[in-house]
Amino acid sequence: MSEQAKAVADESVLAAAKPAVRDPLARILGSFKLTLSLFALLGLFSAFGTFIPQGDEAPRIAQLYGDKAYKLAMQLGLDQVYHSWWFIMVLAMMALNLIMVTWVRVPHVWRISRETDAVLLKDPLVPKTAFTRVWDTPLPPLEALDRARRSLQLEFPRLAQKEGPKRRLLVGEKHFLSLWAAHIVHLGLLLLLLAGVLKILFGSNHNVIVKEGGQSAVPVEQVHWGLHVRRLDLPFGLSLPLPLLYERSLDNADFQIYLDKFDVRYYPGTASPSLFRSDVKIIRNGEIQTAASILVNSPLAVDGLLLYQASWGYDGLYSAEFEVQLPGETERLDIRAPYLQRIKLLDTGWELEVMDFYPDAGMASPGVLQNNSDDLNNPAIRVQFWKHGVEKSLTWFVYAMPDIQMAKVPGLKLYGKTVDPVPFTVLQANADPGAPIAALGAFLVVFGVFSAFYLFYRKAWVLVEPLEGGGSRVTLAGFVRRNKIAFQRVFTRLGQSLDEGLSAEPKTTLETQA
Amino acid sequence: MNPLDNGFQDAFSQGLFLALFVLQGVTWGFYLAYALTKKDWQYAWARRMLWACVAWNVGALIYRWAVAGHAPWANQYESATMVAFGVLALFSYFEREAKLPILGLLVLPAAMVAIAAANLLPEEYKHISPLMPALQSYWLKIHVSCMLTSYGAFASTFALSLLYLIKTGNWTRKTTWIALAIASPLAGWFFGYVHQSARSDFWNWLMAATGGTELAYGDTAKAYAICAAGALAIGMLLAFALQFLPQRLMDSVPDAGTLDELNYRSVAIGFPLLTLGIILGAVWGHLAWGRYWGWDPKETWAFISWLIFAFFLHMRVFGGWEGRKIAWVGLIGAGSIVFTYWGVNFLLSGLHAYAKP
């Protein structure tokens, strides 16, 4: 067999052999070196972003690495690694690389099956990567072929038979899908990238805050198709007209959300919430359309928007309960005061009003209170007192610190019992037109990866050719792209079966290579 | 469920995992005996014990599931016991194919380290804890178990890569010293960091343990240094002990080519699981947080590990890398998995911060 023919045989069996590409740009874009560089870059950039707090978290850079680092990071845009132009460039290059690779290789895979057979019919030598065994038997070729078929069928139920001028070939193949698996994965990856682009271009993601008993509009990015020209500002006072096919604007959705009730429950004896839930009504044109509950893990779909439960907080009070000790009295009065409403304390001549509420009070500086969050961690109320209509005191009382009484009137004390705060819910209104494409891409990636690694493309063939002095030479060959160890066992079984099948007067030469 | 209400069941559940550790140790003993003396009955027992470990692990997980009322991989302690299961289960599957008992000598310790690390966590991390709302979903069962099992698969990759390097003389006794000299103080520092940030009785314990050193309460730098030094001492002892492993152990290790092929197979088992786990996580993220991908540190590091193993596969199959280079990539990938799993939870913050009580 000529060296050239051998090379052809090798190449046609190996999917990995490199098809020739002439255009230098195409060669770079489709090169494996580029793939590896992109893997490395993507990994490095991604890791980078996990050590530098991103987006809203960016101020933590200063805590972690100092003020200078923070300034530098903000200047270089390192707080937005995953949205930076260089990160997007890497992803875009990856997409190009994948497209090129697919373009060049798919036709190649297509040829593998057919051409191997054709080459083998012309020349009995098999690629050096394959497993082979050879028998010389006195059986006539047709008889030998028949026996070989029975053996081969043990592993490959469906066999194809091909005939050349002198030689006959039986080919069995399994898990052809696996040959395509890599391309299925790559296609899936491309779809995932495409979905990401669609999300950036057309997606919408805004928070909606609704107070219990209140109603809020839902902000959503609307896309307006048509030709729009925007000016792109360049340095030195230049600008470039930038034609766009669509424009986006932040509008309100056609419906509003009314919050009936916000419910949060805790595991007994702990501060860990066991559940939080917004009971909402969807209001359209002033009428109630539907009522529904939104929970974490259970969003609500309205008009192509998905509403997610994000977080909650407290703003204002329904009422507060506390005890008041008036100057000169020993008995405390039990009070339940509605928010922002002046009430009389029996007939003592005193009046009070709860003027303000902090759900999570903390000291800003000695004697100065501030609110730290919307969580109900450390409630405090600000109460104004009057006596006979004359203003006496306006101060904060922190529920958890009954020992600190800041009222200016000696003997006037307040002891907090409970508060009934007004909750608000934070919902996220998302639209992501890329989601179905992402789902398809994800499916293809998983499907492809499993068929690549849990199905093994394997191929075995038997070549029967007449020997000059009568009888025939039977060559058994097998080929796998991976998992040689498992295939070795299959191949051994096939060989043993042929040993028996051809054993009418066997004259065997053995030759096995891995 | 009230976390304070199940004291006995909680302790019993932890006891079951401690017992598992002992069982793993015994199994390892059988593998060692077989590697040294090549008696078939020892290997048969090693296999039996391996299955016993898997069964015990499953039983302990089921018990925990029953008393906790939720899938038992909702915090760091629980997830480590699930990883141990992944290591053992996938190894026992893999071993049947590989027929390579010596591998057990390296893979079992990975499961033992998982259980030991879980037990070294501060007390409050080990309790059965109630589920936060974001975790109340059947996706917890699917996504997390898939991720944790895939982590387990890469224990075999780690073992095979290491074996390959040892076999080919690229990993010498000196490398062991160096590796342990670097890894053990890091582990000690990490131990100190986790304990002190959990504000358990770490300080009292450390002060008592180091009677002589004048450790001031709250002096974290010094506390970490002490932990690192202690771990370094243990690491050096281990390195010293390893010198006495007889060279004969390597006799049963197959040729480098077979190791390389098996290494590839181990990634071929773990990689699809990791891929599926990440995608399932994306689906869950879509449902719970309204986005399927958000570059949260945990997501990002899972992605990086995935990239490393994708690199491994591409290089192995199409890039013409075999043997030594691929083995190093395998080790780096395994390291990245460990960081994804433990490092991110404690060192980086993000939405996936479920580890802490």
Ligand code: HEM
């Ligand atoms: C820039 C991106 C990428 C390029 C250019 C690329 C290129 C290639 C090439 C040329 C092959 C050989 C295909 C064949 O002819 O059979 C391949 C195989 C494969 N690729 Fe990629 N790849 C890329 C990214 C990825 C990623 C991120 C994954 C992640 C899963 C992946 C998964 C696979 C799989 C599973 C195979 C089959 C491996 C095997 O047969 O063992 N690819 N890739």
